[in-house]
Amino acid sequence: MRAADDAPFLRACRREPTPYTPIWLMRQAGRYMPEYRAMRARHAFLDLCKTPAAAAEVTLQPIERLGVDAAILFADILLVLEPLGVGLEFTAGDGPRIARPVRSAGDVARLPAVDVDGAVPFVFETVRLVRAALGGGVPLIGFAGAPFTLASYLIEGGASREFLRTKRFMRAEPAAWHALMDRLAAITGDYLTGQIRAGVQAVQLFDSWVGALSPADYREFVLPHSRVALRGLPPGTPVIHFGVGTATLLELMKEAGGDVIGLDWRVDLGPAWARLGHGVGVQGNLDPAILLAEPAEIRRAAAAVLDAAEGRPGHVFNLGHGVHQETPVDHVRALVDTVHELSARR
Numbered sequence: 001m002r003a004a005d006d007a008p009f010l011r012a013c014r015r016e017p018t019p020y021t022p023i024w025l026m027r028q029a030g031r032y033m034p035e036y037r038a039m040r041a042r043h044a045f046l047d048l049c050k051t052p053a054a055a056a057e058v059t060l061q062p063i064e065r066l067g068v069d070a071a072i073l074f075a076d077i078l079l080v081l082e083p084l085g086v087g088l089e090f091t092a093g094d095g096p097r098i099a100r101p102v103r104s105a106g107d108v109a110r111l112p113a114v115d116v117d118g119a120v121p122f123v124f125e126t127v128r129l130v131r132a133a134l135g136g137g138v139p140l141i142g143f144a145g146a147p148f149t150l151a152s153y154l155i156e157g158g159a160s161r162e163f164l165r166t167k168r169f170m171r172a173e174p175a176a177w178h179a180l181m182d183r184l185a186a187i188t189g190d191y192l193t194g195q196i197r198a199g200v201q202a203v204q205l206f207d208s209w210v211g212a213l214s215p216a217d218y219r220e221f222v223l224p225h226s227r228v229a230l231r232g233l234p235p236g237t238p239v240i241h242f243g244v245g246t247a248t249l250l251e252l253m254k255e256a257g258g259d260v261i262g263l264d265w266r267v268d269l270g271p272a273w274a275r276l277g278h279g280v281g282v283q284g285n286l287d288p289a290i291l292l293a294e295p296a297e298i299r300r301a302a303a304a305v306l307d308a309a310e311g312r313p314g315h316v317f318n319l320g321h322g323v324h325q326e327t328p329v330d331h332v333r334a335l336v337d338t339v340h341e342l343s344a345r346r
């Protein structure tokens with residue numbers, strides 16, 4: 001067993017007892033951190049992702065500063081869409097854009113084959129650099145977008161509120177939908193496998209926008225594909241399966257796969273975990289907006305999440321989604337310290 005296999009974060013993923021509740025954060029690196037903004041002043045976002053030394057530096061920046069129990073790789077879920085030739089860009093105000101969206105069965109059929117290993121070698125090189133720097137200490141988490149969330153970007157062409165084009169495509173062109181999802185499931189599986197081979201010690205599947213669907217649609221149009229993406233991964237690496245607004249989908253997400261199910265703040269952690277059964281871990285689930293409040297309030301809210309988990313093995317503390325840009329870094333640090341302090345008392 002490597003030293004880091006014993007790290008509290010990895011133990012919690014395996015539902016083993018830990019001396020305190022481990023915590024990491026989505027958007028651990030990001031625009032709320034001055035060090036990150038300084039890097040972004042020198043590199044465009046995509047350049048940062050494609051420059052392993054810089055991406056490794058951004059990955060490592062929050063580790064000491066925040067005291068978190070795991071590092072999340074600095075990369076993006078959309079990097080593997082670039083080799084599809086759809087024209088991926090990250091714009092200053094609007095986030096990601098796909099210049100040539102996928103809008104028809106013909107568009108799906110014309111997507112070129114993608115060799116993920118050849119397409120994103122810089123991501124795997126970043127993993128190797130970060131692992132070398134972290135040694136046997138803090139574990140490194142890799143990640144990928146789930147097929148639905150990737151499909152929504154390809155079809156909508158960017159962010160969306162209602163996902164109307166995606167839902168229309170699903171119903172109007174079911175064969176093309178499933179063909180697209182087959183392609184994306186293979187890409188997601190390869191992307192995660194490549195990261196695991198390069199050295200990440202856990203992975204998170206981000207199905208960020210799947211909460212837009214009904215349970216019936218999730219089962220028919222999404223579940224089989226997320227399952228395929230996860231099924232082929234090298235065994236022994238814990239998988240966290242996360243989405244936002246998924247209160248009605250949690251059992252189905254568990255069915256699709258994952259050792260730990262990510263919860264957002266719209267569900268109470270205690271009842272949600274009981275519904276899933278304590279044979280699976282849970283991650284979450286503080287509202288990231290609470291980090292804008294004063295530390296005393298952050299402490300109260302963190303205590304409520306810890307109370308709901310009742311000190312059971314298998315709880316990984318996290319926010320219900322990413323850290324907001326306006327968040328004071330001191331408040332993030334206060335949350336990490338509070339979770340360690342309060343959970344160590346049990």
Ligand code: CP3
Pocket residue numbers: 025026027028029030031040045072073074075076077078090093094095096143159206208322
């Ligand atoms: O959490 C981390 O710090 C690790 C790095 C990470 C990024 N993206 C870096 C990033 C991770 C885990 C992601 C995942 C990701 N990317 C998701 C799933 C996570 C989630 O939020 O649900 C999604 C949907 C994307 C696609 C994406 N990339 C969006 C929507 C945006 C724009 C965000 C915005 O607010 O404008 C990005 C860009 C991006 N990815 C940034 C970062 C730090 C901001 C880029 C910048 O510096 O301008």
